[in-house]
Amino acid sequence: MPQAMDLAPTGAPADPQRVKELDDLTTALNAQHGEKKSLELLDIMINDVFKDKIALVSSFGTEAALLLSLVSKVKKSTPVIFLDTLKHFPETLEYRDDLIKTLGLTDVRIIKPEPSALKATDPDGDLALRNPDACCYLRKVVPLEEALHGFDAWINGRKRIHGGSRAALPRMEHDDRRVKVNAIATWTQEMIDEEWEKQGLPEHPMVQWGYTSVGCMPCTSLPKPGEGKRSGRWAQFDKQECGIHSLDSKWDDTSGGGI
Ligand code: SF4
Numbered sequence: 001m002p003q004a005m006d007l008a009p010t011g012a013p014a015d016p017q018r019v020k021e022l023d024d025l026t027t028a029l030n031a032q033h034g035e036k037k038s039l040e041l042l043d044i045m046i047n048d049v050f051k052d053k054i055a056l057v058s059s060f061g062t063e064a065a066l067l068l069s070l071v072s073k074v075k076k077s078t079p080v081i082f083l084d085t086l087k088h089f090p091e092t093l094e095y096r097d098d099l100i101k102t103l104g105l106t107d108v109r110i111i112k113p114e115p116s117a118l119k120a121t122d123p124d125g126d127l128a129l130r131n132p133d134a135c136c137y138l139r140k141v142v143p144l145e146e147a148l149h150g151f152d153a154w155i156n157g158r159k160r161i162h163g164g165s166r167a168a169l170p171r172m173e174h175d176d177r178r179v180k181v182n183a184i185a186t187w188t189q190e191m192i193d194e195e196w197e198k199q200g201l202p203e204h205p206m207v208q209w210g211y212t213s214v215g216c217m218p219c220t221s222l223p224k225p226g227e228g229k230r231s232g233r234w235a236q237f238d239k240q241e242c243g244i245h246s247l248d249s250k251w252d253d254t255s256g257g258g259i
Pocket of ligand 1 (some may be wrong): 131136
């Protein structure tokens with residue numbers, strides 16, 4: 001059976017023709033739809049431009065319910081990919097299952113890392129403590145690429161207000177393979193709070209304990225006082241993102257964005 005690196009299509013050189021097509025497509029999509037409101041943009045992407053070829057990737061974290069809710073209003077059978085790293089808090093898994101029911105989502109795909117790759121690369125399950133980039137690559141980057149096979153586009157919930165590499169996010173971009181729709185990139189905290197209340201969305205259970213961003217157990221702590229919402233992620237490492245948005249993502253890469 002292949003090991004983690006063998007499974008990885010992410011390090012393969014990009015096809016220049018495909019990159020050019022995606023450059024042209026995202027430029028056109030941004031020009032035509034870049035200013036549209038999120039619900040309308042999602043409707044166009046899900047029901048027209050990428051009909052049956054688009055998925056939402058969600059962490060079911062502290063802010064995920066908003067985008068999940070918008071997508072459910074457009075089409076409840078939109079494929080939703082959840083990367084089950086096998087390192088999530090039980091609270092996240094319960095929240096995921098509750099939200100699926102509440103929003104009526106009918107095609108949530110729970111994607112786990114390949115057991116043989118885990119056995120080969122992280123037999124003791126402690127890779128996150130030694131090399132979190134390698135762990136994210138094994139448990140997120142490779143499984144996501146496998147899960148997105150056959151899709152032309154994917155929706156994610158990154159926002160400009162998160163700062164860092166997210167501060168200048170376009171509405172549509174690409175990763176050399178497929179289009180990424182940053183459907184709520186432009187939302188402010190006030191907009192999020194207002195819509196959250198309007199829709200009566202449930203909070204992730206760990207919000208009540210002070211968590212503002214929740215990922216895997218070994219890599220999530222309470223945010224640092226006075227620092228950003230994501231400051232509790234990989235707090236013991238010089239790492240801000242999991243790498244699923246990075247071009248040529250490998251386990252020495254900490255650039256790009258997270259879900
Ligand atoms: S967030 Fe942590 S535990 Fe989860 S895949 Fe990345 S390094 Fe591993």
